[in-house]
Structure formats: structure tokens, C-alpha cells
Amino acid sequence: MPREKLEEISPAEFFYRNREMAGLDNPARATYTIIRELVENSLDACEAFNILPDVRIRLLKAKPPSTYEVLVVDNGPGVRASKVPIAFGKMLVSSKYTIRQTRGTFGLGGKMSLLYGQITTNTTIKIVTKPISSENEYEFELRIDIERNEPIVVRSRKRKPSKEWHGLALSFCFLGDYPRAKWRILDYLKQTAMIVPYVNIHFVDPDGKCFVFKRITSKMPPPPKEVLPHPHGVDVELLSRLIKETRAETLLDFLCKHFHRVGERTARKFLDSFGLDADADPKKLSDGEKALLAKLMREYNGFLPPDASCLSPVGEDLLRGGILKELNPEFVTVVQRPPSVYSGHPFIVEAAIAYGGGIRKSDGILLYRFANKIPLLYDAHSDVSTKVIKKIRWNRYGIDIEKDPVALVVHICSTKIPFKTVGKEFIAEVKEVEYELELALKACARKLQRYLSKKRRAERHKKRVSMFEKYLPRIALFTSKILGLEKPPDTAPLLRRLYDAREGKKRNIR
Amino acid sequence: MLERERSEILDEIRRFARGIYEQLVGHEFPRVSIPDRSTSNIIFDPQKRHYVLGPKRTVRRADNVKHIRSFTNLVWVAYYVHNLVKAGKSSTLRDVYYSAEAFDIKFKSQDESDEAISDFEAILNIPRERLGIFPEERSAIFGDLTIEYTCAGYEGQRLNLTSHPDGVMIGPALATSNFVSTSAERVIVIETGGMFTRFVEERVDKKYRAILIHTAGQPPRATRFLIRRLNKELNLPVYIFTDGDPYGAHIAQVIISGSANSAHIPDLATPDAKWLGVWATDIKRYKLPSDSLTSKDVERLHQMMRDPRYQSSFWQEQLETFLELKRKAEQQSFSRYGLTYVVDKYLPEKIRELERG
Numbered sequence: 129m130p131r132e133k134l135e136e137i138s139p140a141e142f143f144y145r146n147r148e149m150a151g152l153d154n155p156a157r158a159t160y161t162i163i164r165e166l167v168e169n170s171l172d173a174c175e176a177f178n179i180l181p182d183v184r185i186r187l188l189k190a191k192p193p194s195t196y197e198v199l200v201v202d203n204g205p206g207v208r209a210s211k212v213p214i215a216f217g218k219m220l221v222s223s224k225y226t227i228r229q230t231r232g233t234f235g236l237g238g239k240m241s242l243l244y245g246q247i248t249t250n251t252t253i254k255i256v257t258k259p260i261s262s263e264n265e266y267e268f269e270l271r272i273d274i275e276r277n278e279p280i281v282v283r284s285r286k287r288k289p290s291k292e293w294h295g296l297a298l299s300f301c302f303l304g305d306y307p308r309a310k311w312r313i314l315d316y317l318k319q320t321a322m323i324v325p326y327v328n329i330h331f332v333d334p335d336g337k338c339f340v341f342k343r344i345t346s347k348m349p350p351p352p353k354e355v356l357p358h359p360h361g362v363d364v365e366l367l368s369r370l371i372k373e374t375r376a377e378t379l380l381d382f383l384c385k386h387f388h389r390v391g392e393r394t395a396r397k398f399l400d401s402f403g404l405d406a407d408a409d410p411k412k413l414s415d416g417e418k419a420l421l422a423k424l425m426r427e428y429n430g431f432l433p434p435d436a437s438c439l440s441p442v443g444e445d446l447l448r449g450g451i452l453k454e455l456n457p458e459f460v461t462v463v464q465r466p467p468s469v470y471s472g473h474p475f476i477v478e479a480a481i482a483y484g485g486g487i488r489k490s491d492g493i494l495l496y497r498f499a500n501k502i503p504l505l506y507d508a509h510s511d512v513s514t515k516v517i518k519k520i521r522w523n524r525y526g527i528d529i530e531k532d533p534v535a536l537v538v539h540i541c542s543t544k545i546p547f548k549t550v551g552k553e554f555i556a557e558v559k560e561v562e563y564e565l566e567l568a569l570k571a572c573a574r575k576l577q578r579y580l581s582k583k584r585r586a587e588r589h590k591k592r593v594s595m596f597e598k599y600l601p602r603i604a605l606f607t608s609k610i611l612g613l614e615k616p617p618d619t620a621p622l623l624r625r626l627y628d629a630r631e632g633k634k635r636n637i638r
Numbered sequence: 639m640l641e642r643e644r645s646e647i648l649d650e651i652r653r654f655a656r657g658i659y660e661q662l663v664g665h666e667f668p669r670v671s672i673p674d675r676s677t678s679n680i681i682f683d684p685q686k687r688h689y690v691l692g693p694k695r696t697v698r699r700a701d702n703v704k705h706i707r708s709f710t711n712l713v714w715v716a717y718y719v720h721n722l723v724k725a726g727k728s729s730t731l732r733d734v735y736y737s738a739e740a741f742d743i744k745f746k747s748q749d750e751s752d753e754a755i756s757d758f759e760a761i762l763n764i765p766r767e768r769l770g771i772f773p774e775e776r777s778a779i780f781g782d783l784t785i786e787y788t789c790a791g792y793e794g795q796r797l798n799l800t801s802h803p804d805g806v807m808i809g810p811a812l813a814t815s816n817f818v819s820t821s822a823e824r825v826i827v828i829e830t831g832g833m834f835t836r837f838v839e840e841r842v843d844k845k846y847r848a849i850l851i852h853t854a855g856q857p858p859r860a861t862r863f864l865i866r867r868l869n870k871e872l873n874l875p876v877y878i879f880t881d882g883d884p885y886g887a888h889i890a891q892v893i894i895s896g897s898a899n900s901a902h903i904p905d906l907a908t909p910d911a912k913w914l915g916v917w918a919t920d921i922k923r924y925k926l927p928s929d930s931l932t933s934k935d936v937e938r939l940h941q942m943m944r945d946p947r948y949q950s951s952f953w954q955e956q957l958e959t960f961l962e963l964k965r966k967a968e969q970q971s972f973s974r975y976g977l978t979y980v981v982d983k984y985l986p987e988k989i990r991e992l993e994r995g
Binding site: 592595596599600602603604606607608609610611613617619621622 | 662703713716743
């Protein structure tokens with residue numbers, strides 16, 4: 129019997145082999161993904177420190193052909209010098225292993241991008257950072273040892289900053305295709321500016337064209353708080369890890385210390401209802417008992433729902449502002465639903481409908497989707513919101529969703545977005561999310577309906593009045609001419625009566 | 639047009655205008671009452687044996703956005719007609735449609751201006767021909783009849799209607815002229831131009847002492863008006879010779895009993911006129927070359943069988959025969975027996991039959 133050869137591969141190697149998972153499968157897609165990942169890392173860093181984000185991106189043609197150099201500079205908190213090699217040169221290291229709403233979860237995408245750049249161009253990564261808490265500026269040149277998943281510092285330097293700043297500047301080369309990625313990138317930046325209206329983005333493309341998205345507000349939504357995991361969202365893996373790390377000596381203590389919204393009373397009630405020993409040592413649970421405990425925690429409905437303080441929705445005012453800025457519609461209505469929960473994960477749905485003005489429409493539904501403040505650009509047809517939109521009977525609201533100049537905006541924020549695939553592009557059909565989306569969109573639709581009927585009424589009235597303005601004087605003129613009179617009777621008093629009359633208010637004006 | 643009649647018409651138009659003017663001066667949205675010309679108000683009068691308008695009226699109001707345009711159109715037509723009558727001139731329906739533009743009155747199509755004219759006729763109860771407005775298409779007349787013009791510039795001039803072998807056009811001048819003298823004993827109305835020319839060439843007017851009228855399809859109102867005058871004023875029997883198909887039968891019927899479209903106009907029908915042929919039964923009797931009925935023909939025949947104008951046993955028999963034979967025949971189909979057969983044989987036989995009653 130031949131022995132199977134087991135080969136251990138490093139995380140770095142694993143990720144390189146599976147780079148299509150991260151959207152790096154071809155040069156055009158990679159160009160878009162790299163910019164997107166770097167922008168999102170910058171935004172997350174700024175928001176965590178409550179800094180109004182300012183992101184500058186520069187994409188340059190490099191040698192040989194099809195090679196580009198990307199440079200992204202932000203005004204975030206920067207990275208401490210001692211952490212730089214690990215933070216940028218080692219996979220599966222992240223500042224984001226906590227339960228709160230962020231754009232990425234593991235900071236994987238950014239590092240995947242660096243790895244992709246190194247492999248396609250065999251060049252190094254250049255990093256300049258000025259940490260917010262330090263007086264010095266640090267410059268690094270790094271390379272990733274793919275087989276050993278280790279950073280190699282090629283060069284590093286400490287110096288006094290030449291100007292007042294803090295943040296991170298990062299640049300590297302990669303194999304890309306800007307012409308084919310251009311519209312996708314601009315779309316992405318525009319939509320980001322819409323959902324993050326307090327960001328300034330500068331993008332200079334390889335042709336030297338500069339695209340600027342300016343913030344319209346310096347108000348930021350409160351940053352998301354970190355919270356403990358909710359018992360409904362627990363699996364055996366998480367439970368085992370927590371048990372390994374805990375200092376709690378009893379099951380009761382363990383539940384109270386490590387889970388969201390579980391106090392002594394709740395914990396005791398839970399344990400009693402299943403006849404579990406509150407004083408048992410959690411570290412002594414067998415694998416089977418751990419699995420059972422996780423199952424009971426998921427299914428028990430006596431836990432309080434998770435609270436939404438760990439979420440950071442955009443908020444109705446900011447979202448309205450972002451939409452007005454980027455779409456310039458004549459009307460917009462925004463609805464934020466109260467927090468809800470699916471499988472132990474809190475989430476909030478925000479929706480908006482914009483109408484007319486700068487919204488140009490070819491046939492079909494115009495939908496902007498966002499999850500945790502990132503635009504979702506691919507696979508709209510598979511998304512739960514598309515399903516909901518198709519289910520709503522828009523004609524009841526006097527809206528032709530295919531033909532009217534209507535743009536729909538949906539934003540879901542959660543500690544765990546129920547993405548259907550690893551590609552982070554569309555959201556699965558989760559019953560609770562569907563329900564909230566439907567209510568939010570219908571509430572928007574009702575407001576648009578009210579606006580439109582008011583507008584149509586006003587237009588009708590105007591059109592009616594203009595008909596009378598046009599024809600009444602002619603009736604006066606021709607009858608006078610038949611009678612051989614010089615001056616036709618004045619129709620102004622009759623017209624004045626029409627101006628005052630509102631539709632349906634005056635019986636004699638039909 | 640006689641001076642007296644003209645001033646009467648002008649008075650009527652001014653009365654119409656004054657009604658509207660006074661409402662405007664009193665700061666009221668004007669309204670006018672118009673005889674209802676919708677089908678529900680068109681009634682077949684068995685006594686008069688033609689269509690008439692019932693007593694219903696509608697009100698057109700200038701404070702209704704749905705009426706304001708047609709109200710203005712109506713007032714403009716009144717103004718246009720007033721000028722026309724005052725100047726003693728005439729114009730066609732199409733002229734009216736085009737003239738409107740100069741006054742920034744925009745008719746969507748000629749149908750709309752025709753509609754406004756029909757409304758105005760109904761209000762004044764005066765046919766548009768007397769207001770100087772005629773249709774574009776013209777039919778022709780030939781035969782020994784001397785007329786005297788009454789139109790401006792030709793008053794008193796006379797013309798014998800045999801003076802031109804193509805026939806004399808029936809236009810406004812002819813329709814309003816007076817009849818002076820005739821040797822004719824009957825009027826033959828012919829649907830197609832080919833048959834009319836044959837009749838002129840074969841001297842039917844002399845041989846059968848007939849006035850020949852070419853309708854060119856469905857006859858215009860001026861022609862129907864003239865046929866009625868020949869029948870009433872000169873006491874001449876009228877025979878109508880059309881193709882042997884539902885369309886031809888209906889040309890005859892409109893001359894005899896009037897059409898729903900002009901039910902508001904008196905003095906257009908000639909109830910004593912008779913359909914000479916080609917009858918459905920003639921197709922069998924003369925073994926005429928024939929074509930099959932189309933599905934549209936059949937549908938039309940079924941409609942006609944329910945029409946109050948076709949309820950006599952004669953008409954019912956003819957319509958049924960068409961449906962039985964499933965065939966139709968043109969006037970020209972007599973040519974199979976030679977070009978003069980229709981004049982030498984068919985015509986005298988049929989006239990004899992009809993005159994015997």
C-alpha cells in the first residue's frame with residue numbers, strides 16, 4: 129500500500145494557491161481588488177480611532193509593461209514600528225479578531241494583495257508610517273518568505289518626520305490591467321463616497337487624471353464597540369477556544385464572563401432548565417459535552433437578544449447626504465430599521481430610494497448594495513435584496529421600478545454579514561434580513577409615493593391652468609371679433625380663480 | 639347665396655358668439671349647449687324614412703379642462719365661418735383644417751376640425767354647405783338640365799349640363815344653383831367612373847331621358863343634397879346603380895335613408911330613390927362573372943341585416959342572397975356580354991321593372 133505523502137504548506141503559500149478566493153484571479157480584477165482592499169483597510173483604521181478619513185491613491189505605470197505601482201496614503205493611526213513586519217508580512221495576523229462591525233475580518237485581503245504583488249513582479253513592499261503616538265517616522269522595505277510565512281525586512285529606517293502627519297503610506301508593484309478595471313474602480317470609489325460621506329478620496333490614475341470625492345460632513349457615526357459573542361452564535365470551535373483560555377472555575381461563571389447579555393440570573397435559568405451543574409468545571413467537559421452545550425446555547429430562547437451597540441450604521445442623515453452628493457437626485461428618502469438578530473448576530477438594515485434629478489436610467493433596476501459600509505459590485509442578481517425588490521409590488525406605490533428614474537440603496541451592517549460565498553459579493557437569503565429589507569424598502573416606497581402624487585398633482589394643476597391660460601383669451605378674442613368689437617373681455621379674473629383653486633377643492637373647477 | 643339668407647346665417651352666428659361673450663363679461667366660465675351627436679341620440683325615423691337626431695343635448699363648458707380645447711375650436715370655426723359667409727366665399731374641409739394654423743389653433747388631425755364643423759352645424763341647424771364648406775372629393779353630373787348660378791360673381795349665368803362630356807363637377811356653385819329647365823324624366827346615380835363614362839358615350843341621357851350622376855364611391859353630402867332636390871323639386875324618380883356587393887348596397891342605402899354621421903343635417907336623404915342594381919339576385923339571373931365574398935364582406939352583411947334601414951323584405955332578401963351565393967359582382971361584369979349589353983338590355987329591363995313597381 130503506497131503511503132500518501134503529506135505535505136505541510138504555510139498559510140502564505142495556501143493563500144497564494146487560492147488567490148481567486150480573494151478576487152485576484154486576473155490582472156483586471158486584481159487591480160480593482162488591490163485598490164479596494166487598501167482603501168478599506170485605511171477606512172477601518174481611521175474609523176477605529178475616530179479620525180475623519182483622508183485617503184490618497186495613486187496608480188502609476190511601471191516597467192515592464194502591464195506592471196503598475198500603487199501608492200496609498202492615509203491619515204489613520206499608523207502602525208507601531210515593532211509591529212510593521214508582522215502586520216504586513218505574515219498571514220493570519222490581524223488587529224481585527226474581535227466581535228464588532230468592521231469591513232474586513234482578518235485583514236487578509238490587504239496582505240493577499242501584497243503577496244500577489246510580490247509574486248507577479250518580484251519586487252519589495254515599501255511602507256512609511258508615522259504612528260499617532262510616536263514622534264518618529266519609520267520607513268520599511270519588506271518581502272514575504274512565502275514558504276515559511278515570515279516577513280523579511282530588506283531595509284528599515286527611523287527618522288524625524290519632515291511634516292506634521294500621522295498615518296500609513298504603502299506602495300508596491302503588481303501585474304495589472306487598468307483600462308479594463310477603470311470603470312469598476314471609479315464605481316467603487318463613487319459608491320464608497322456615497323456610503324461614507326465623511327471621507328475624502330483622491331485618486332490619480334495612470335493617465336494622470338485626478339478623481340476627487342470630497343466629504344460633505346465632518347460628522348462620523350459613533351465607532352462600533354467590541355462585544356462578547358452572543359450564545360446564539362456559538363459553535364463548538366469557539367466554545368473550545370474560550371474554555372481553553374478561561375479562568376472561570378464554574379460553568380456559571382464561564383457563561384457570565386464570556387458571553388454577550390448573559391448575567392447570573394440568565395445563566396442560572398439556562399443551566400437549570402437543562403439540568404446542568406452550575407458548579408461544574410468547564411475545563412473538564414468532554415468533547416461530546418462541549419458539542420451538546422454549544423447546541424443548547426444556540427437553541428435556548430431565554431437569552432436576551434444581542435444589543436446593537438457593536439454596530440455602526442451610517443444613519444439616516446449621513447446616508448441621505450451621501451446619496452444627495454453622489455447621485456444628485458431631486459428626492460431621496462432614507463429609512464433605518466431597528467436592530468434585529470439572525471443566528472445570534474445583530475444586524476441593522478438601512479434603505480433609501482432616490483428619485484429623478486441626476487439619476488439616469490436605462491431599463492432595469494438600479495440598485496446600490498452595501499454591507500458594513502463596503503459597496504457590493506458583483507452578482508447583484510443573486511443578492512437577497514434583489515429577491516426582495518422583485519417581490520414588492522411597486523405599481524401599488526405608483527412606481528415603475530424598471531423604467532422610472534429610481535435608485536434603490538440598501539445597507540446591511542452586522543458583526544457577521546451573511547455572505548453566501550467567500551467572494552464577499554452577495555448576501556444570502558436569510559429570513560430575518562429579508563423581512564427587515566422588505567419593511568425598509570416599503571417604508572421608502574410609501575414616502576416616494578407620497579412625494580410623487582404630490583408632484584404629479586401639482587404638475588397636473590399647472591398643466592390644467594396653462595390650458596386655460598392658453599385658450600380662454602382666444603375664446604374671448606374670436607367671439608369679440610365675430611361681434612365686431614375692438615377689445616375682448618378680460619379673462620384675467622377667471623384665470624385668477626383657477627390659480628387659487630386646488631385640485632378637487634373647488635367643485636366648479638373641473 | 640341669397641342676400642337675405644346670408645344675413646340670416648350671419649345673425650345666427652352672432653347670436654352664438656354673443657351668448658359666449660356675455661358670459662365672459664359677467665366673469666363666468668362660458669358654456670354652450672350642443673345637440674348630442676353620439677350614437678345613442680341618432681334615431682331612425684320610420685315616418686321620414688331616414689336618420690334624425692334625437693332631442694338630447696350636451697353642454698360644453700370652458701371650465702372643464704377636457705372641454706377647453708374643443709370649446710376653443712368651436713369658437714374659432716364660428717369665427718372662420720362668419721368671415722366666409724360675410725365674404726360670400728367657400729372653402730373645403732381641408733382648407734378649414736389648414737387655415738386654423740394661422741390663428742395658432744392646432745387641430746390634431748382633419749377629423750378634429752371636421753368634428754368642430756359638425757358641432758357648429760348642429761348648433762346652428764344649418765348644413766355646412768350653406769355655410770360655404772364643402773368636402774374635397776367631387777362627383778359629376780351630366781344630362782339635359784339647365785341651371786342658373788347664385789354664387790358670387792356668377793349670379794344669373796346659366797349652364798346646360800350636357801355641355802361637357804366628362805360631366806360637370808358637383809361643387810358648391812352647382813349645389814346652390816337654381817334649376818331652370820329639363821327634359822329628363824329620371825335620374826340615374828352611378829357608383830363607378832367607368833360605368834358613368836360608358837353611359838355618357840352610349841347616350842343614355844338621350845335614350846332614357848336621364849340625368850346621370852357619378853358618385854365616385856360614397857356620395858358627398860352636396861351630391862346627396864342635389865339628388866334630393868332633383869327628386870323633390872323636379873319630381874324625377876331616382877335610380878341608383880352600384881356594384882353588387884355590400885358596399886354598393888350601402889351607397890344606395892345612404893342616398894335613400896341617410897347616414898348616421900349626418901343625422902343632424904336635414905334634407906340629405908331621398909327616401910323615394912330606388913336601388914337599380916347590381917342586386918344579389920341579378921348575379922344569378924344574368925349569370926354574371928363574380929368574386930367570392932371576403933370575411934369582411936360577410937361580417938358587414940350580418941351587421942346590415944340588423945340595421946333598421948334594411949328591414950324591408952326586399953333588402954332582407956338581397957342580403958340573404960349575397961350570403962347564400964357567397965359571391966359579389968361589379969358593374970363592369972356585364973362586359974362579358976359585350977360593352978353595350980348593360981345599356982341595351984340590363985338597364986331598360988330593370989327600369990321597366992322598377993317603374994312598374
